[in-house]
Amino acid sequence: MKRFALIGVGGVAGFAAALMLFPAARGASDLSAYHQLDLFSDAFERVRANYVRPVQDSELVDNAIEGMVSALDPHSSYMDAKNFADMRIQTKGEFAGLGIEVTMEDGLVKVISPIDDTPAAKAGLKTGDFIAAINSTPIQGMSLNDAIDKMRGQNGTKVSLTILRPGSKKPFDVTLTRAVIHVDSVKFRREGDVGYIRISAFNERTASGLENAVRNLKAQIGGSLRGYVIDLRNDPGGLLDQAVAVSDDFLNAGEIVSTRGRHPDDTERYNARGGDITDGKSIVVLINGGTASASEIVAGALQDHKRAQVVGMTSFGKGSVQTIIPLGEGGGALRLTTARYYTPSGHSIQATGIVPDVAVSQSDNDEATTKLRISEANLPGHLQGEAAKKANQTPIKPPAGKKFDDFQLSYALDLLRGGKTVASLTKSASAN
């Protein structure tokens, strides 16, 4: 860059605005940052000048930012301006759809199932229907994601679908009005004297769904209710505030989780307020390798407070917090890992995961699956966990020759009921 001795006055302002963002820049570290940026601009200029075809500057920079951020860890990423705009519509709740689960088959979109009480269900779409065109644009040649994008849009707008239904001779059109789709993340059922609650994700309505489930189960089971199984298996997580609210539902007081960033003043603590919606009934939390993030916060908080026994297999270990940081006008946004989660006892969930109080494997050959399972610790470039607690429990396995639909659940129910258990056939539970 030495060739260009003159400083263009007009251009300085924009760069200055970018660069003053270096907080607390100091001596040696400045030099390194300066040098690296210089290298980058040199490379950028060379690619612009020499690449076999002209490339958009914005494309180069988008890819550079994406490469820089995604090399940090598996959860940091870059959203270009378009993706960022889409995301903002989604989180504002203005993002609407039709309420169908779909897949791709023979080049057409196939309806797996319409979700109850959505535009798709109301319009009479059925499992097995094929969608051949959206607003008269044929699906053929479109990717599934593109098709889904076309079906989504502003709440209240209309979309017309051309449907091929097996059994009917001709395709027909249906017009649907897009609506905000709420997917229930909480399901529950009575298991004799135990309330079983399944949480499949943490979205805006998870805590209220849980409270509703507990109310219903109390009414259904009545005085004989012994306790609850909270099933967090394969729950990939979601919203932090919902994880906090769900934990709070079962806790009377104390810390639920803390997030700690690079600087001590970034630390945030979330505490439980008084009141336990189950009136202190026993709880077993089920986890497995698919239990991640927000689910791990719940499992970790209830475990640390000895409010629940955690049963199953070690969880995924996603203990990092991502923050959306917009890059200014038209610049997209970074989804950047800025902090780690810590359970009340000070354990980082990152990479270690939540180790169950009682390790119970779902099947005989779970060991093979555990080895091959993907967990945070297997992801390339994962953040290291601090203070890893090593648990070398041999998991309890279903006794040979007996069939269980869901051995982990059977074990959890037995644990709540006490006495003779499926587990006592193999080994008695060690945790209390």
Next chain:
Amino acid sequence: MSEPPASRRNAFAKGLALLASGAAIAFCGTFALLHFAHGADSSAELARFGRAYATVRADYVEPPGDQQLVEGALSGMLGDLDPHSSYFDPRTFAAMQVKTEGQYGGLGLVIGVEDGLVTVVSPIEDTPASRAGLKSGDRILSIDGKQTTGLKLDDVQDKLRGAAGTKVVLSVMRQGLHDPFDVKLTREVIAVEGVTHKREGDLGYIKIPAFNEHTDEGVRRAVAALRKEIGPRLKGYILDLRDDGGGLLDQAVAVSDDFLDGGEIVSIRGRHPEDTQRFDAKPGDVTDGKPIVILVNGGTASASEIVAGALQDHRRARVEGSLTFGKGSVQTVIPLDDGKAGALHITTARYYTPSGRSIQTTGIVPDVAVADSNTADTEALQSLIGREADLPHHLVAEGTPIKSDVASIIRPDPKKKYADFQLTYAEQMLRGPTRR
């Protein structure tokens, strides 16, 4: 996952307040210079990068290394351009230097990608890979503990290579086995395969496995030896370029020149007309104009495609076999900071055959399409390797599209056994339809 907590926004504001600090002024200097160099558009884009860089430096959960950030940015910027452009970090670049000095070791593995996993296409005989018992179809899950998923094939190849004598541990998944297992191998200098030849009755057969410094010399020596061995009955030559992944351009030019009396061999065209380079044949044909059949397949790439394309366009040879790979782009290595910061490896030009066809993605269409003998196996392997057009973000073809006038594919008689049907067919073409 969560909106920025209030404290983070405060930290951000604090960052903004540092405007007047000395550091900020120093940076202004560099960027102003850049601005001057690129004009408004690119300066805005560079500023955008600067913002992202500053944000990550300030807010990432751990203090990131500046070098790590920029290396990530460079691999992202180059890696998405096309399948052959990439950034060599300083370590990789240093290792490459060693490679050209001949101390470079490898394992002797031909690899491809299947189902997103790095898969062994074949181990080369008498190499560390074959001695360790690696098999075609084995999946390589990790190299020295680092997962291979998500890596480019070129990067995987780089990780497999290293100084001769060093060790590498592969985690291998094999069909039929429950668990992946580890294999420890010691890298060694893999003998670069040279040109081989053999007499096939009244025909000379010459196999070129790759284009390295000695290839042209090897071809000339092979022709001389065959002429001497067969004598005046010599009817013609078979030049086998199957599975020849290419190599040095100057050797491709020299080999083509061996068989041509004049005319263009290949041209390289970059972005600017003044970048165009033409390579022409000098008079003299080492075979005195004897007929030639060139064997090609989906593994014939780059330098090999130049030879096949040049001899085909000049009607000097008939090209037989299956469609070639289609790698018609030229990469240039541009060191950064004298190599201390690694190097850019970017596509800067395309190859064109004498008639003006771009080899890129279309490949060389054989004059006679002939299937291989052991059809099922080879087709399966071919799909493992894939073609340029299957690679994500490949450069699209330019220039005159090639019309495929291949009406039908000649296949071996299923009742008969052939050691190498394509070769057998080539021999028949050269000898004429007299027998049978």
